[in-house]
Amino acid sequence: MKKNINQANFIGVEKSIQGTLEGHPACQKIFELLPVVVIAITNAGYIHFVSPKIYDWLGYKSKEIMGKHFSELICLSEKNKCLIKDKILEGQRSKESIYYEIALKSLSGDTMYCSVQSAPLLNSEGSHIGAVAVFSNITKLKQAQRGLKEKSAAIEYSIDAMAIADLNQNLKYVNPAFLQIWGYEDVNEVLGRSAIDFWKSKERASAIVRSIMRDGGWSGELVAQRKDGTLFNVKVSTSLIKRENEEPLSIMASFMDITEQKRLDIAKSEFIATASHQLRNPLASINWYAEMLSTISDSSKNKKVKRYSTEIHNSTIRLISLVNALLNTSRIELGTFSTSVRKFDLTGLIEDILKIFSSQIKNKEIDVSKNFSKTPFYIESDSMQIRIIVQNLISNAVKYSNRNGSLKISLEEKGEEVLFKIFNTGYGIPKAQQSRIFTKFFRAGNILDKEKDGTGLGLYIAKSLINNLKGKIWLESEEDKGATFFLALPKSLDKEIKGIGELITN
Amino acid sequence: MKKNNKNNKKILIVEDDVATMQLLGEKLGEQGFLIIMAEDGEQALEIALKEKPDLILLDILLPKMDGMEMLGKLRKNTWGSNVPVIILTNIDDFSTINEALGNHVYDYLVKTDWRLEDILERIKKKLAIAQS
Numbered sequence: 001m002k003k004n005i006n007q008a009n010f011i012g013v014e015k016s017i018q019g020t021l022e023g024h025p026a027c028q029k030i031f032e033l034l035p036v037v038v039i040a041i042t043n044a045g046y047i048h049f050v051s052p053k054i055y056d057w058l059g060y061k062s063k064e065i066m067g068k069h070f071s072e073l074i075c076l077s078e079k080n081k082c083l084i085k086d087k088i089l090e091g092q093r094s095k096e097s098i099y100y101e102i103a104l105k106s107l108s109g110d111t112m113y114c115s116v117q118s119a120p121l122l123n124s125e126g127s128h129i130g131a132v133a134v135f136s137n138i139t140k141l142k143q144a145q146r147g148l149k150e151k152s153a154a155i156e157y158s159i160d161a162m163a164i165a166d167l168n169q170n171l172k173y174v175n176p177a178f179l180q181i182w183g184y185e186d187v188n189e190v191l192g193r194s195a196i197d198f199w200k201s202k203e204r205a206s207a208i209v210r211s212i213m214r215d216g217g218w219s220g221e222l223v224a225q226r227k228d229g230t231l232f233n234v235k236v237s238t239s240l241i242k243r244e245n246e247e248p249l250s251i252m253a254s255f256m257d258i259t260e261q262k263r264l265d266i267a268k269s270e271f272i273a274t275a276s277h278q279l280r281n282p283l284a285s286i287n288w289y290a291e292m293l294s295t296i297s298d299s300s301k302n303k304k305v306k307r308y309s310t311e312i313h314n315s316t317i318r319l320i321s322l323v324n325a326l327l328n329t330s331r332i333e334l335g336t337f338s339t340s341v342r343k344f345d346l347t348g349l350i351e352d353i354l355k356i357f358s359s360q361i362k363n364k365e366i367d368v369s370k371n372f373s374k375t376p377f378y379i380e381s382d383s384m385q386i387r388i389i390v391q392n393l394i395s396n397a398v399k400y401s402n403r404n405g406s407l408k409i410s411l412e413e414k415g416e417e418v419l420f421k422i423f424n425t426g427y428g429i430p431k432a433q434q435s436r437i438f439t440k441f442f443r444a445g446n447i448l449d450k451e452k453d454g455t456g457l458g459l460y461i462a463k464s465l466i467n468n469l470k471g472k473i474w475l476e477s478e479e480d481k482g483a484t485f486f487l488a489l490p491k492s493l494d495k496e497i498k499g500i501g502e503l504i505t506n
Numbered sequence: 507m508k509k510n511n512k513n514n515k516k517i518l519i520v521e522d523d524v525a526t527m528q529l530l531g532e533k534l535g536e537q538g539f540l541i542i543m544a545e546d547g548e549q550a551l552e553i554a555l556k557e558k559p560d561l562i563l564l565d566i567l568l569p570k571m572d573g574m575e576m577l578g579k580l581r582k583n584t585w586g587s588n589v590p591v592i593i594l595t596n597i598d599d600f601s602t603i604n605e606a607l608g609n610h611v612y613d614y615l616v617k618t619d620w621r622l623e624d625i626l627e628r629i630k631k632k633l634a635i636a637q638s
Contacts, residue, residue, distance in 0.1 A: 273599065277567055280596035284617035285525040291622050292533065311525055 037114075037135040040121065043128055045070045057137065059107030075105035075112075095120060101138065113142040161255040164241075165195045167248055169209050181234075181257050183226040195251070200225050208238075212251055216240045221258070232259045267440070271456065279322055282315035289315070325457045328388070329440070332464040339468060341493050344383040345376035346411060346418065353391045357398045364403050366424075371410040379418055380492040385465045390420070392458045393485050397424035400483070417471075417488045425482040434475060438463035469493060515633045516540040518559040520550040520576070521594075522568050526617070530563065530594075533622055534629070547571025551579055558585055560633055564611075566595040566602060574602065577609050590632050594625070 031038065031051045040049035046069055050062045058073065065073075097119035104112045118133035155162050161178035165171050174190050182198060184190055199205040200223040212218050217239035224234045238253040293308045354361075354368065361368060397407050405425035412419050429437055436442045440460040466473045470490050477483035517539045521527040531541045542557055544550035546569040554562060562580075566573035573595065580586035592613040593606050606614050612632055615625060 273597070274567075277596040280616075280618045281523045281526065284596065285523070285529060287618065288526075288529050288533075288622045292529070295623075311529070315525055 035136065038132065039070075039135065040130060040132045041070050042130045048130065057106070057112060058104060073104050075103040095122075104135075111139075112137060113139045158254075161257075163195065163253050163255075165251045165253070167213075167250065169195045169251070171195055172250070178255070181232075181255065182224070183228055183230075189227070195253075198224055200231050208236075209251070212238050212240055213248070216242075224255070232257060233262045234258065267442075274456075275322070275326065279319065282319040282322070285315040286312050286319070325461065328461050329457050332461060339382045339385065341380055341382055343378055343380045346379050346386070346420075347372050347375045347377045349383065349387055350390060350394075350409060350411070353387070353394050356391070357394060360398050361407075364398070364401060364405070366398065366401050366404070367406040369406070369408050371408070373410075373412040377411055377418070379489065381469055381489060382493070385469055386489070389462045389465050389487065392462045393420075393422050393487065396458065397422050397483075397485075400424065401426045405482075413491070414488065416491055418491050420487040420489070421484060422487075423482060423484040428479045428481050428483050429475065429477040430479045431477075434477060437475065438473070513538045513633075514540065515561070516542065516557065516559040517629070518542050518544065518550065518554055518557065518562045520544045520547070520562065520564045520568065520573065522546060522565065529622075533626065537626065537630075539629075545569070547573060547576035551576050554580060554589070555583060555586065559589065561612075561629060562589060562591045563594050563629075564591055566593065566597045566606075574605055574609075577606065577611070581609050592625075592629065592632070 032053065034051075034053070036051075037053050037057060038049070038051040039047060039054075041047055046067060047065050048067075050065050052062050054065060055061055097117060099115065099117050101113065101115050104114055106112060114135040115138050116133050116135055118131050120128055121130045121132055123129050156175050158175060159177055161181045162173075162175045163171055163178055164173040171191055171193055174187060179185065179187060179190065182190075196202050196205045196209070204222070208218050208220075208222070217237075219237040220235075222234050222236050223231050225231055235256040235258050236253060237255075238251060241249045241252050243249050289308045289311045293305060293312070296304050296308075350370075350372075394409075401407055401424040406423075407425075408421070408423040410419075410421045412421075433442075438459050440457065442456050442460070463473060466487065466489070470493060472488045473485065475483055475485045517534055519527060519530050519534070519541060521530065521543070522545050527543055527545070531543060535541050542553055542559060544553050548570045550562075550564070550568070551571070564573045564577065568576070571579075573593065577591060580589070580591070590612045591609075592615060593611050594615050594617060596617050598616045603614055613628055615628075
């Protein structure tokens, strides 16, 4: 019965609001102009009044909504609707006005976020008959908040370091990448400190801050200092963040660690210098032998012609092999070499390659021993690529072998793989440098001052090809004792053709 | 080592590229020079100080000790400070050329830029031998 009384009372309230509106055009105007929607609901949650602006917001005419349950307008799962409904009804039972945020669903299915200020409606006896709620559209605010959340996640998870400093240059935010790059563990080790502290040259850093304040930003390269004092190269981009009134607010900066890039740049320049020198050596001999050939006197012709021509030929071979190494490297990097699998005899291939080095082996009086578990030893792979790999390993073994040294080659089956081992006595590779031996342009320190000939590309090419053929390469070496290289290759590689170019064997 | 009694000028060729070394040795030997050869910087310095050649043909990229270091050490020696040196190399960056000129070399020749005959002429000119 109580409900009926409330209902009756509510209808009275609604009538009085409507009456007010009709009676006072000014009031009606106010409802139209206010950027809010006013809804009156009963204790049970049924809508009994809604201001006309609801049509602009959700597409419903106010008359269509009257009598509907409030929860039909809420854009949420059934479970959440219940929670919201309980909250709203609970709010209505209290005597205080309550505030909450809610997502409404328009007739066309769009979501609209609203903040709601709801006040209980009491009858003359002081009992609840419902509530009047004022809805404000906060969709734009919500969207902006969401955008902000996405942007801060982007900053937080960026692989580039980012930081924000106040106008006194003290750090107030750094992302995890900043901590990682600078070698700190906890953000509290960094926050509040002067941004100047993180650079090798504090004077330069201060000058940069001044130019940011003056010009609104700065970008360039700087040498940074890690927590442990070590230095590294950083590409920096900064800008001054301003308030709407153009007053500076804070300094934002992003940093990219370019140490590796720098190292590669230097390695590349050194490589170009070395390679051009080495390309010119055979060129100079070809040139000079050809010059001598053209100026031989008749008396000594035959013997000299033969020897000078041989020298020209040998130098040409060296030149070709250098150019091939350069070309294969660029092909590996561009991914434009092809792999074609066929069956071939690995022992035959090794014997062929050993023949190429026979004169060098003889000159250095190297003792070569071979141990093949079977002959012929057939495998299915790309014979051209394996030729380059094996030729490279044999060439290195011969080149870095000591005079009267020994060179051992073995071939054995290990399950689905074939294991190729090559050992030579000689310089060996220092332990500290072994991990870098397959990187581009790398040449072991103990070789550099003994053997100028070499591009630092051979093992890089070999390693890239081995990866391509699903194989593995590793080494064991002790300095001044020698080195063993191990090469494991699948006995049978899946037939697949990729790439478009052709590799050049030397 | 090749000997010829036509003139008694002694030339040290410092060159690690075997083909180039043989070629230079043969060409200069034919002209009657006394030829001594070294394949790396250390050996070159040792031989130079012992044999006191009249001229040194010096490459730069060399095993063990490079040509610039060898030149620097040579110039610190009383005899070595005055021996004529011709750099014959493929290195042609400014800093190396400047360093070499700072150690007063007679000539700085880039291998691929020169004819053998012209190199020979410069050597003869420096050693004041009449053109044949």
